[in-house]
Amino acid sequence: MMQSNEEFVRFHGEGAYGYVHLVRYTNPDGSSFSAAVNNSYSADYDSLQRELQILRKLRGCPRIVKCFGDNLEQGLSSYGNKVHKLLLEYALGSLNAFMENYIYTDRKLPESMIKDFTRMILQEVGQVPDYWEIDFPFVGTLIYMPPESLRDGVAKKTLDLWSVGCIVLEMHTGVIPWEGVKLGDLTTRLRDGKAPEMPQSLPCEAKEFIETCFSRNHEEREEARVACCVTGF
Secondary structure: OOOOEEEEEEEEEEEOOEEEEEEEEEOOOOOEEEEEEEEEEHHHHHHHHHHHHHHHHOOOOOOOOOEEEEEEEEEEOOOOOEEEEEEEEOOOHHHHHHHHHOHHHOOOOOHHHHHHHHHHHHHHHOOOOOEEEOOOOOOOOHHHOOHHHHOOOEEEHHHHHHHHHHHHHHHHHOOOOOOOOOHHHHHHHHHOOOOOOOOOOOOHHHHHHHHHHOOOOHHHHHHHHHHHHHHOO
16 A cells, blocks of 8 residues: 555444454545554454455455455554554445444434345345355354354354344344343343344334344245335335
C-alpha cells in the first residue's frame, strides 16, 4: 500500500484473537477510503497471516471481502503493545450508510429495509454448499447457531437458514439473539433444542418467517426461502 494518513473512527468489537477498529485512510493524492482493521497481538500472528494469505488468493472473487496490501502492517495498541494489522474492505455506498445508521447504533430497521436485506441474505445462502463436514461443535458465532450445530458435527445449508431467522429477529428488535444469556446457559438451551424468544409485537408475517427458520425439522426451513420469494417475506 502507498503511504496514507490514518484517522481512527470507532472501535467495532473484540474477540478471542484481537479487536477491530474502523479507520479512515487519506492518500497523498487526497483520495480516501475506510477499512475495518483487524488487530492481533504477536501470539496470534500466525492466524492473522493465514487469513491474509487466504484472502489474497481469493482476490477478485465475487462476494468475498477484499484485503488491502500484501503484508500485515504493524502498530501499537493503546497500551503500547505491538500489534499486527490486517486491513479489510469496509462496506461502501448505500450499504455503508445503512451500517452507519442502523447496525452500529442498535436501532430497529424499517420494515421495507428488513425485507430487502432478508432477500439479499437469502440469495447469499443459496450460494453455499448443501452439506459440509466440520471439526468443531459449531461454526460461526454461537448466538446465531442452531441446535444441531452442537450435536451432529455436520453443517448443512439449513444451518444458515436458522441464522437468517436470528438476523431478521435482530433487525426487528434492535437486540441480538439470546441477549443476556451466558455462554454456558446458551449451550444448554441449544442442546435442548430451544430457539431465541420472539416478542409479541413482531408483525405476523415476520413471526411466521422466523418460526419457519427456527423449525426443528431442518427441511421445513427451506419453506422460509420460498415464502420470501413468493410473498416478499
